[in-house]
Amino acid sequence: MSELKLMKGNEALAEAAIRAGVDGYFGYPITPQTEIIEYLMAERPELRTGMVVLQAESEIAAINMVYGAASTGKKAMTSSSSPGISLKLEGISYLAGAELPAVIVNVVRGGPGLGTIQPSQADYFQSVKGGGHGDYKLYVLAPASVQEMADFVEDAFDIAFKYRAPALILSDGLIGQMMEKVVLKPQKPRMTNEELIEKSGDWAVTGKKGRERNIITSLDLQSEKMEARVRRLMKKYEQMEKEDLRFEKINCDDAEYLIVAYGSSARISQKAVELGRAKGIKVGLLRPITLFPYPKKALFDLADQVKGILSVELNAGQMVEDVRLSVEFKVPVEHFGRTGGIIHTPEEILEALEQKIIKNGSIRHHKTRESSIL
Amino acid sequence: MTEEIIIAGFGGQGVLSMGKILAYSGIMQNQEVSWMPSYGPEMRGGTANVTVILSDERISSPYLKIVDTAIILNQQSMDKFEESVKPGGVLIYDPNGITAHPSRTDIKIYQIEGTRFASEMGNKKIFNMIILGGYLKVKPVVKLENVIEGLKKSISERYHNLIPLNVEAITIGMNNIVPYKVEIPVFQN
Numbered sequence: 320m321s322e323l324k325l326m327k328g329n330e331a332l333a334e335a336a337i338r339a340g341v342d343g344y345f346g347y348p349i350t351p352q353t354e355i356i357e358y359l360m361a362e363r364p365e366l367r368t369g370m371v372v373l374q375a376e377s378e379i380a381a382i383n384m385v386y387g388a389a390s391t392g393k394k395a396m397t398s399s400s401s402p403g404i405s406l407k408l409e410g411i412s413y414l415a416g417a418e419l420p421a422v423i424v425n426v427v428r429g430g431p432g433l434g435t436i437q438p439s440q441a442d443y444f445q446s447v448k449g450g451g452h453g454d455y456k457l458y459v460l461a462p463a464s465v466q467e468m469a470d471f472v473e474d475a476f477d478i479a480f481k482y483r484a485p486a487l488i489l490s491d492g493l494i495g496q497m498m499e500k501v502v503l504k505p506q507k508p509r510m511t512n513e514e515l516i517e518k519s520g521d522w523a524v525t526g527k528k529g530r531e532r533n534i535i536t537s538l539d540l541q542s543e544k545m546e547a548r549v550r551r552l553m554k555k556y557e558q559m560e561k562e563d564l565r566f567e568k569i570n571c572d573d574a575e576y577l578i579v580a581y582g583s584s585a586r587i588s589q590k591a592v593e594l595g596r597a598k599g600i601k602v603g604l605l606r607p608i609t610l611f612p613y614p615k616k617a618l619f620d621l622a623d624q625v626k627g628i629l630s631v632e633l634n635a636g637q638m639v640e641d642v643r644l645s646v647e648f649k650v651p652v653e654h655f656g657r658t659g660g661i662i663h664t665p666e667e668i669l670e671a672l673e674q675k676i677i678k679n680g681s682i683r684h685h686k687t688r689e690s691s692i693l
Numbered sequence: 694m695t696e697e698i699i700i701a702g703f704g705g706q707g708v709l710s711m712g713k714i715l716a717y718s719g720i721m722q723n724q725e726v727s728w729m730p731s732y733g734p735e736m737r738g739g740t741a742n743v744t745v746i747l748s749d750e751r752i753s754s755p756y757l758k759i760v761d762t763a764i765i766l767n768q769q770s771m772d773k774f775e776e777s778v779k780p781g782g783v784l785i786y787d788p789n790g791i792t793a794h795p796s797r798t799d800i801k802i803y804q805i806e807g808t809r810f811a812s813e814m815g816n817k818k819i820f821n822m823i824i825l826g827g828y829l830k831v832k833p834v835v836k837l838e839n840v841i842e843g844l845k846k847s848i849s850e851r852y853h854n855l856i857p858l859n860v861e862a863i864t865i866g867m868n869n870i871v872p873y874k875v876e877i878p879v880f881q882n
Binding site: 437499 | 713727728729730754756758846
């Protein structure tokens with residue numbers, strides 16, 4: 320039975336993980352995502368579904384536990400916040416290399432370094448440009464509400480198993496800590512061993528019985544084999560771009576100006592759009608829901624319609640590069656964002672749109688471009 | 694209808710839980726709600742605030758600079774949030790511990806002596822419900838019966854026997870909120 324609740328983003332994600340029939344969660348506390356492991360520990364899902372919840376001795380141990388569990392075809396996940404995700408990157412690269420399905424959650428806080436515990440979107444590059452070593456990408460989902468924190472757990476696992484590749488839920492302190500209404504899906508049973516063998520028996524380490532052995536590794540010392548593996552990964556990413564791109568357009572039909580923003584920034588930007596429309600400015604919002612794959616074509620097409628684009632992010636200017644690449648310099652693209660854990664207000668965003676795009680709307684060469692940081 | 698509220702005060706005054714009860718009350722009357730707490734170093738230093746939005750429509754930003762109503766429960770919060778109230782909006786505060794009273798003349802200002810009534814009731818924990826009562830008198834955005842339903846949802850079942858006490862506190866708040874008039878100082882030579 321589905322259920323309506325008032326929950327924090329982190330709690331909703333944790334409850335959704337239990338209900339999605341996840342087999343194992345391995346984590347380590349860090350603000351602002353600690354409610355995930357806290358909720359799971361208090362809820363004792365081992366009694367509800369048999370799901371394993373384990374606090375590892377470190378973030379590195381946790382991601383390697385995910386690697387081990389995922390090798391057996393089980394649904395395994397971990398979560399952390401920025402500095403913790405940096406520690407997990409080696410393991411994430413191994414998961415991608417070994418073609419293992421897993422879900423990683425990053426409730427981003429300000430950085431670099433230990434930074435601050437408050438919200439930030441400064442891990443965009445880390446999430447969509449690799450982060451770890453080697454030629455790999457993550458499928459990246461960016462929730463903008465508590466409801467999406469819950470819904471994206473199952474979506475991420477579906478993608479992870481469809482492609483045998485790790486998927487990342489890129490949230491932040493704002494979405495993780497806030498409470499909203501959430502409709503929780505009914506409990507799904509965990510996969511039985513028979514179902515697991517049926518689904519993943521051709522690659523997973525399920526106990527060799529009457530078949531060739533399955534080997535999980537990311538190591539290939541034969542160059543030709545390694546290149547074939549890289550090509551296979553690239554094929555997956557191409558297919559993701561074709562089949563699993565997600566984005567949302569708000570007030571774009573008659574828009575003369577466009578804001579591009581994801582996650583918490585998209586929520587705040589939506590208010591800026593409302594304020595702008597009330598002032599007679601025809602502004603729309605494009606919200607990428609997946610950050611890889613990225614809505615390149617949608618942006619390329621919108622660039623024929625709008626006079627300028629503002630990329631709004633809680634960082635010093637990261638996604639703006641992808642916006643510029645997507646629109647191929649058809650229109651001016653500028654960045655606005657706050658850092659250090661400060662959250663931009665809707666009023667600030669609207670003012671930035673007016674100053675940087677509407678008033679000053681010409682394509683500027685990098686030599687003449689001022690700093691985009693407030 | 695959309696009501697945007699900031700509640701701000703010391704940690705321990707029940708700021709976050711008051712916001713939570715308000716959010717639950719909104720859910721009880723089928724509204725969209727959001728509850729965005731401060732969880733940063735400021736909170737660890739003793740002050741806490743929460744932004745609550747109740748709306749009949751999908752809520753865009755859960756984080757706001759300008760709100761309809763500010764409920765202010767200590768001086769630091771007064772310094773920070775008096776300017777956050779939109780013109781014509783409402784500021785409600787407990788004068789206990791306030792040294793610099795609000796001075797805006799373009800908003801409606803109310804006082805509620807929550808601290809005093811809570812201590813008269815002999816229960817400091819009930820303070821936030823007195824404030825909530827005062828707020829609901831000025832801005833009846835949620836019905837009392839929905840607040841009671843909201844209380845049932847937000848506090849664990851073993852404390853449900855305390856609901857009548859909470860209702861009593863809300864009533865005291867409703868009966869004792871008073872308008873505050875900003876006196877414009879007259880300078881004489």
